[in-house]
Amino acid sequence: MTVAIFIFIALCIFIYIGNKNTRSVVINHIDIDCKNNLKENSEPLRILHISDLHLENISISPKQLYESIKRQPIDLIALTGDFMDRKKSIPKLLPYLQVLKKLEPVHGTYAVLGNHDYVLRKGDLDQLKSLLISNGIKLLQNENNMVDIGGIPLNIIGIDDFSTKRSNLKESYDGVQEGYNLVLTHDPNVVLSMHDYHFDYLLSGHFHGGQIHWPKPYHLKKMGKLVKMNMIKGLHSYKEKRFYISEGLGQTGVNIRIGSRPEITIHNVQLPRAINSTKAG
Numbered sequence: 001m002t003v004a005i006f007i008f009i010a011l012c013i014f015i016y017i018g019n020k021n022t023r024s025v026v027i028n029h030i031d032i033d034c035k036n037n038l039k040e041n042s043e044p045l046r047i048l049h050i051s052d053l054h055l056e057n058i059s060i061s062p063k064q065l066y067e068s069i070k071r072q073p074i075d076l077i078a079l080t081g082d083f084m085d086r087k088k089s090i091p092k093l094l095p096y097l098q099v100l101k102k103l104e105p106v107h108g109t110y111a112v113l114g115n116h117d118y119v120l121r122k123g124d125l126d127q128l129k130s131l132l133i134s135n136g137i138k139l140l141q142n143e144n145n146m147v148d149i150g151g152i153p154l155n156i157i158g159i160d161d162f163s164t165k166r167s168n169l170k171e172s173y174d175g176v177q178e179g180y181n182l183v184l185t186h187d188p189n190v191v192l193s194m195h196d197y198h199f200d201y202l203l204s205g206h207f208h209g210g211q212i213h214w215p216k217p218y219h220l221k222k223m224g225k226l227v228k229m230n231m232i233k234g235l236h237s238y239k240e241k242r243f244y245i246s247e248g249l250g251q252t253g254v255n256i257r258i259g260s261r262p263e264i265t266i267h268n269v270q271l272p273r274a275i276n277s278t279k280a281g
Contacts (some may be wrong), residue, residue: 018256022059026261032269044268051205052248053078055089057255068075076107081114081186087124096134110159114186142171153179161186189224202243209233209247213259
C-alpha cells in the first residue's frame with residue numbers, strides 16, 4: 001500500500017467517523033444552585049438551551065429533536081444564535097420552531113442572533129427575524145424582558161453578537177430592575193467586558209466545542225480571549241459569575257465532529273429567596 005493510498009483511506013475513515021458523530025446528540029443536565037437564600041423545597045427553573053443550529057449542516061431532524069426532549073418539563077427556552085447563514089435555509093427553520101412551540105414552555109421562548117445570522121442580507125435577515133417573532137419567540141437585540149417566577153423577578157437580558165461588534169451592554173441593561181439576571185448571548189467572550197454589569201447566569205454558544213477538537217482546537221485561536229483561557233465549552237466561572245458555552249446542535253464549514261458532540265442542554269436553575277443583584281457587577 002502506497003503512502004498516498006494509506007492517507008486517503010485514513011482521511012475517509014476520519015470523515016466517516018466525524019460525520020457519524022454529528023448524529024450522536026448529547027442531552028446534558030446542568031444544575032445551578034444558589035449559594036444563599038434558597039427557597040425551601042422549591043422547584044428549579046428548567047431552561048432548555050439550544051445554540052448554533054447551523055441549518056446548512058445539521059444532522060438531527062425536527063422529529064428527532066422533539067422525540068429527544070418531549071418528556072422534559074420545560075419552563076423557558078433559550079436560543080443563542082447562529083440559526084443559518086443562507087437565505088435558502090430560512091424555510092428549513094420553521095419545523096424546528098414548531099417543535100419548540102409544541103413543547104409549550106411555561107414562560108416562553110427567547111432568542112438572540114449570532115455572527116452567522118448577520119451574514120444574511122438585510123432583507124433576508126428581516127425575514128428570519130419575522131419568522132422567529134411570528135412563531136412566538138421573543139427576539140432580544142440588546143434588550144431585556146422581565147418575567148415573574150413565583151414572586152422572583154427574572155430579568156432575561158439579550159446581548160447582541162459580540163464578535164461582530166453589535167453588543168451594547170448599556171442598551172441591553174436599560175431599565176433592568178433588581179432581580180435574577182439571566183443573560184442570553186451568542187459569543188461568550190462578552191463576559192470579559194461585563195465588569196460593570198451584573199449577571200447571575202449566562203448562556204452562550206459560538207465555539208461548537210471546537211467541532212474538530214483533536215488533538216486540540218487550534219483553529220479557534222482567533223476567536224477571542226476565552227479560547228486562550230481554555231474556556232470553549234461547558235460550565236465556567238469568571239470573577240465568580242457563572243456561564244455556560246454550548247457545543248451547539250449543528251456544524252459549520254464541514255458536517256463533521258471529532259472530539260465534540262452536538263449538544264442540547266437543560267439547565268435546572270435554583271432561584272434565590274431574596275434578590276440582591278443590581279445593574280452594577
